[in-house]
Structures are given as structure tokens and as C-alpha cells.
Amino acid sequence: MRYEEFVIEGRNAVIEAFRAGKTIDKLFVLEHCKEGSMNTVLREAKKQGTVINYVKRERLDQMSETGKHQGVIAYIAAYEYGSVEDILKKAEDKGEQPFVIILDDIEDPHNLGAIIRTANLAGAHGVIIPKHRASGLTATVVKASAGAINYTPVAKVTNISKTIEELKEKGLWFVCADMDGTTMYDLDLKGPIGLVIGNEGKGVSRLVKEKCDFIAKVPMFGDIDSLNASVAAGVLAYEIVRQRLK
Known part of the structure; x- marks a missing residue:
């Protein structure tokens, strides 16, 4: 099964990707940010064993394509993993x-x-x-x-x-x-x-x-x-x- 997306930005979008069972290879999260919906992002990531990279806002700004990352950017696998x-x-x-x-x-x-x-x-x-x-x-x-x-x-x-x-x-x-x-x-x-x-x-x-x-x-x-x-x-x-x- 091919996945259409490759990069997802924003808290709700990332939470929904996790809950839809998408394979997230890497997650970049604003360091020291653990309020509100960010806690949900982190909880879903830990539940699925996703690698979490805590980075500064400047790094996220550089990576962002939309300018609306809300402190989180996820890299989705372009293809589904086997076992x-x-x-x-x-x-x-x-x-x-x-x-x-x-x-x-x-x-x-x-x-x-x-x-x-x-x-x-x-x-x-x-x-x-x-x-x-x-x-x-x-x-x-x-x-x-x-x-x-x-x-x-x-x-x-x-x-x-x-x-x-x-x-x-x-x-x-x-x-x-x-x-x-x-x-x-x-x-x-x-x-x-x-x-x-x-x-x-x-x-x-x-x-x-x-x-x-x-x-x-x-x-x-x-x-x-x-x-x-x-x-x-x-x-x-x-x-x-x-x-x-x-």
C-alpha cells in the first residue's frame, strides 16, 4: 500500500496520522513544549515506538513548507513496512x-x-x-x-x-x-x-x-x-x- 503523504505538519494532522495507523518514520517536536495537544502527539508517538527528535523552533521553521507547523513535523513512510x-x-x-x-x-x-x-x-x-x-x-x-x-x-x-x-x-x-x-x-x-x-x-x-x-x-x-x-x-x-x- 502506497502512502500519498510524505511530510505532515501541525498537531491535529499528526495526531490523525498516528490514529489512522500511518507509519511515521521520524517526528520533529519543539523542545520543552508539552502543553495541550502536544501531549497527545507525544503519547501517540510513544505508543507506536516512533523516534522523537526534540529540536529548536529555528530548525522547525527551516524544515516547514507551510509555515504552520505548530511545533511538530512528521515524516511519513512512503511505503508500508513488512515484518x-x-x-x-x-x-x-x-x-x-x-x-x-x-x-x-x-x-x-x-x-x-x-x-x-x-x-x-x-x-x-x-x-x-x-x-x-x-x-x-x-x-x-x-x-x-x-x-x-x-x-x-x-x-x-x-x-x-x-x-x-x-x-x-x-x-x-x-x-x-x-x-x-x-x-x-x-x-x-x-x-x-x-x-x-x-x-x-x-x-x-x-x-x-x-x-x-x-x-x-x-x-x-x-x-x-x-x-x-x-x-x-x-x-x-x-x-x-x-x-x-x-
């Missing part, structure tokens, strides 16, 4: 071993869209992203996915490490991309697998890396030290494809 269960069911329905791509704080919407596109073409059953500190399903992501978002579920979770633990209990094992790892050609990447790609600048976080069974390095021979996150995801995803086809 981790949806992803596993997709694998089951196809009679395939699960192949999941997990993104640890990818911030660039173009990267997220490109990874969803690659995930679809490489036969991954879905993409998992964190609720905090990362790009959500913005209009830019939907466009960059080139239609793949219609076929590849994207689930949003509160805790990536905990999600990896839960998927391990279901039989998946995990490989993350990192320059300090083993060359990807020397790893056995077959079976039910989760591929973890880290943040564009910081890479995979320490806590998430510790949950992974293997660390894979993409061999590089140039003068700079890293690949773009979406390219790294593509290279590793297709090494998984290659080994599965064998």
Missing part, C-alpha cells in the same frame, strides 16, 4: 533457505534503495533495517529501488543485535562485511544466511559484529580503502548467489 515474519514466510513459500540482508545504520536513502534493488535481483527474501539512526522508506528510497520495493519486504526493528539472535534460533547464521575479515572467496556462504552491511562511515557496529558468525572481506586492489555500502552489499550478495548456484 521479519513476512520475510521468513517468503522464503518458506518459495521452498528456499532464507537469505536476509540486514543493514546496520545505513543513512543514505540512495544506498538503501540500491540495496533493496540488489536484494530483489539476488533473490534475497527481504531487508531488515533499524528503527533509529538510519534512513527509513522515504520517497527517494522508493525511487532508487526501481520498483523492487513492491516485491521485497523491508522490516524495521528496534534492536538489530536482538533480531540477529532471534533469527539464529530459527537456523540462520550471519556474515558481516568488514575490512578486517576473511576474504569472501574463502568462506562457505551457503545455507540459511543473513548478510550484514554496516554504516557508510563507521561500518558494522562492534555489538552487531560480535553476533556474526563470520566476517567477510571484499578483496580490493586500489588506492582507497573502501567500497560504497550498496556496492559492497551487491558484491557480497552475488558471492552468496554464486555459491548457492554451485
Whole structure:
């Protein structure tokens, strides 16, 4: 289901969006403002686990397109999220071993869209992203996915490490991309697998890396030290494809 809106301004409009069940990726609220209907906004946000960003009035004024934000601006997901269960069911329905791509704080919407596109073409059953500190399903992501978002579920979770633990209990094992790892050609990447790609600048976080069974390095021979996150995801995803086809 596509959502028409992307940005909503004003207290009543935001409250109604919450109550209508819309997925709000990010909420920007005037700091120290908790009177009247703002309390209702905050209560609805907390009920749905929405990320709340408290900001100064100047920031809201800069973001506002209408000039009538009333101290609150919401960013609505441009597309509906799936669930981790949806992803596993997709694998089951196809009679395939699960192949999941997990993104640890990818911030660039173009990267997220490109990874969803690659995930679809490489036969991954879905993409998992964190609720905090990362790009959500913005209009830019939907466009960059080139239609793949219609076929590849994207689930949003509160805790990536905990999600990896839960998927391990279901039989998946995990490989993350990192320059300090083993060359990807020397790893056995077959079976039910989760591929973890880290943040564009910081890479995979320490806590998430510790949950992974293997660390894979993409061999590089140039003068700079890293690949773009979406390219790294593509290279590793297709090494998984290659080994599965064998």
C-alpha cells in the first residue's frame, strides 16, 4: 500500500496520522513544549515506538513548507513496512533457505534503495533495517529501488543485535562485511544466511559484529580503502548467489 503523504505538519494532522495507523518514520517536536495537544502527539508517538527528535523552533521553521507547523513535523513512510515474519514466510513459500540482508545504520536513502534493488535481483527474501539512526522508506528510497520495493519486504526493528539472535534460533547464521575479515572467496556462504552491511562511515557496529558468525572481506586492489555500502552489499550478495548456484 502506497502512502500519498510524505511530510505532515501541525498537531491535529499528526495526531490523525498516528490514529489512522500511518507509519511515521521520524517526528520533529519543539523542545520543552508539552502543553495541550502536544501531549497527545507525544503519547501517540510513544505508543507506536516512533523516534522523537526534540529540536529548536529555528530548525522547525527551516524544515516547514507551510509555515504552520505548530511545533511538530512528521515524516511519513512512503511505503508500508513488512515484518521479519513476512520475510521468513517468503522464503518458506518459495521452498528456499532464507537469505536476509540486514543493514546496520545505513543513512543514505540512495544506498538503501540500491540495496533493496540488489536484494530483489539476488533473490534475497527481504531487508531488515533499524528503527533509529538510519534512513527509513522515504520517497527517494522508493525511487532508487526501481520498483523492487513492491516485491521485497523491508522490516524495521528496534534492536538489530536482538533480531540477529532471534533469527539464529530459527537456523540462520550471519556474515558481516568488514575490512578486517576473511576474504569472501574463502568462506562457505551457503545455507540459511543473513548478510550484514554496516554504516557508510563507521561500518558494522562492534555489538552487531560480535553476533556474526563470520566476517567477510571484499578483496580490493586500489588506492582507497573502501567500497560504497550498496556496492559492497551487491558484491557480497552475488558471492552468496554464486555459491548457492554451485
